[in-house]
Amino acid sequence: MIAGIAESRFGDVPDATALELHQEAAALAVADAGLAKDDVDGLFSCGADLLHPLLLAEYLGIRPRYVDGTQVGGSAWEFFLHHAVGAIESGLCDVALLNYATTSRSDLKRKVRSANVAIEARGPAQFESAYGHTVIGRHAMAATRHMHEFGTTSAQLAEIAVQMRANASRNPLAMYRDPITVDDVLSSRLISSPLHKLDCCIRSDGGGAVVIVSEERARDLPKKPVWVLGAAEAISHHTMSEWHDFTESPAKYSAERAFAMAGVKPDEIDVLQVYDSFTITVLLTLEAMGFCAKGEGGAFVEGGRLTLDGSLPTNTDGGGLSSNHPGMRGLFLIIEAARQLRGEAEGRQVKDATLAAVNGTGGWFSSTGTLILGAD
Amino acid sequence: MPQMPKIATWHLPVPDVESATYWQGAREGKLLIKHCNACERHFFYPRAACPFCWSVDTSWRESSGRGNVYTFTVVHQNDLPPFRDRVPYVIAVIELEEGVRMTANVEGCSPDDVRCGMRVRVAFRDEARSEDDVVSLPVFRPEG
Ligand SMILES: [Zn+2]
Numbered sequence: 263m264i265a266g267i268a269e270s271r272f273g274d275v276p277d278a279t280a281l282e283l284h285q286e287a288a289a290l291a292v293a294d295a296g297l298a299k300d301d302v303d304g305l306f307s308c309g310a311d312l313l314h315p316l317l318l319a320e321y322l323g324i325r326p327r328y329v330d331g332t333q334v335g336g337s338a339w340e341f342f343l344h345h346a347v348g349a350i351e352s353g354l355c356d357v358a359l360l361n362y363a364t365t366s367r368s369d370l371k372r373k374v375r376s377a378n379v380a381i382e383a384r385g386p387a388q389f390e391s392a393y394g395h396t397v398i399g400r401h402a403m404a405a406t407r408h409m410h411e412f413g414t415t416s417a418q419l420a421e422i423a424v425q426m427r428a429n430a431s432r433n434p435l436a437m438y439r440d441p442i443t444v445d446d447v448l449s450s451r452l453i454s455s456p457l458h459k460l461d462c463c464i465r466s467d468g469g470g471a472v473v474i475v476s477e478e479r480a481r482d483l484p485k486k487p488v489w490v491l492g493a494a495e496a497i498s499h500h501t502m503s504e505w506h507d508f509t510e511s512p513a514k515y516s517a518e519r520a521f522a523m524a525g526v527k528p529d530e531i532d533v534l535q536v537y538d539s540f541t542i543t544v545l546l547t548l549e550a551m552g553f554c555a556k557g558e559g560g561a562f563v564e565g566g567r568l569t570l571d572g573s574l575p576t577n578t579d580g581g582g583l584s585s586n587h588p589g590m591r592g593l594f595l596i597i598e599a600a601r602q603l604r605g606e607a608e609g610r611q612v613k614d615a616t617l618a619a620v621n622g623t624g625g626w627f628s629s630t631g632t633l634i635l636g637a638d
Numbered sequence: 639m640p641q642m643p644k645i646a647t648w649h650l651p652v653p654d655v656e657s658a659t660y661w662q663g664a665r666e667g668k669l670l671i672k673h674c675n676a677c678e679r680h681f682f683y684p685r686a687a688c689p690f691c692w693s694v695d696t697s698w699r700e701s702s703g704r705g706n707v708y709t710f711t712v713v714h715q716n717d718l719p720p721f722r723d724r725v726p727y728v729i730a731v732i733e734l735e736e737g738v739r740m741t742a743n744v745e746g747c748s749p750d751d752v753r754c755g756m757r758v759r760v761a762f763r764d765e766a767r768s769e770d771d772v773v774s775l776p777v778f779r780p781e782g
Binding site: 376377378380382383384385386388389390391392393394395396398399402403404406407410451452453454455456457501502503504508 | 648649650651652653654657682683708709710711712713714715716717718721724727729730731738739740741742743753754755765773775777
């Protein structure tokens with residue numbers, strides 16, 4: 263069960279290092295769980311550093327007896343939670359800490375990193391790199407194909423960005439809170455067709471932490487427990503030409519397994535948190551998870567369904583499109599879902615939320631982890 | 639970030655023992671794909687063993703070079719050299735007649751004219767690391 267959740271400072275944080283933000287979030291989440299630093303005996307983290315989990319454990323001054331550094335992109339946190347539940351059930355650790363942070367926004371301003379990633383043309387990448395792939399372009403290709411097969415429109419994709427912004431307007435910590443319209447999205451710069459600037463996630467600094475403990479510990483904890491009812495993962499491709507269907511997220515498989523484990527159906531979900539690196543990521547995920555039929559995502563997102571007042575409140579903090587996105591955002595999906603189930607989402611609380619679904623997406627629709635979370 | 643020489647070459651393929659024949663074929667104007675002699679399927683990108691059945695009994699076949707655009711995007715923003723000077727350009731996933739897919743640029747037409755399903759045919763674009771180190775990259779152009 264989820265016992266502790268916290269974010270570090272996020273947004274523009276020019277005066278902190280990434281490791282500092284890791285520790286800041288970890289300390290807050292461990293305190294939130296009513297535990298102390300030395301209770302942590304499982305560490306789950308990945309990042310850009312060489313041997314990242316080792317570096318992080320050293321920085322935090324902990325020597326966990328169980329370590330997992332699975333690196334599958336932004337969905338790693340849903341994979342980690344899946345793994346942590348198994349490790350705790352097997353007695354391999356008692357208190358699992360999921361911990362992440364970057365200063366990717368400040369690093370870009372300091373010019374210590376580039377906006378696009380140069381993937382060296384070795385191994386399978388030698389068949390892609392020379393053609394100028396970008397992360398946005400890889401996602402844009404999915405949008406192009408979805409439009410071709412199902413008639414989905416740019417205006418429908420824009421609806422997603424507009425609704426995430428509407429949710430962000432009720433989150434005082436969100437980076438972008440001023441409402442936007444479909445026209446604003448469509449008239450923003452084309453980055454990689456058919457995706458415009460406002461179809462793309464923001465780039466922020468920031469970190470987060472989640473603490474998982476066993477069921478037996480639940481009664482000793484200060485906060486309302488959030489139960490992990492279902493957890494599953496799925497992987498697809500690394501090289502784009504290996505993706506068999508550009509209109510289908512592997513969430514189809516992870517969600518099917520997670521819902522089955524939880525004994526829950528999509529229409530029972532009160533609040534949804536899904537990876538929104540790009541508007542198309544949300545659309546493919548909604549279809550793959552079974553919230554609507556394949557090909558019907560465009561019509562499904564019209565009419566404000568994803569807003570706090572809609573029938574499927576989604577990314578209630580404003581998501582990566584408007585609130586924060588330090589790079590591998592999956593951890594923040596878990597934090598916001600737990601916050602909603604605890605009834606702690608001030609100003610944006612979904613009334614009587616007892617069932618939440620979370621879906622993280624990594625790479626370029628390469629990996630997904632789905633969680634079904636519940637409150638008593 | 640890797641060190642960027644004056645002329646960017648980081649993006650150019652580094653052939654290895656599994657791919658050398660592919661790139662040599664491209665220099666000769668041939669698009670070579672792998673064929674599995676055990677399960678009789680083609681596959682891309684080239685691998686020593688067939689990804690469908692793990693047989694190592696594989697051979698190279700020359701593709702007809704004909705196919706269609708499965709999907710694509712027109713890239714308008716990429717801050718990395720050499721691509722920052724090439725925008726807008728089309729990057730696509732091409733479905734070859736033999737049933738395999740590969741990534742490539744679509745050239746020889748306005749980016750605005752590219753469509754899913756468009757019939758295309760292979761061509762080769764030469765790029766050089768140095769005067770005596772030239773690579774030929776399969777790209778695709780509208781057919782006819
Ligand atoms: Zn085979």
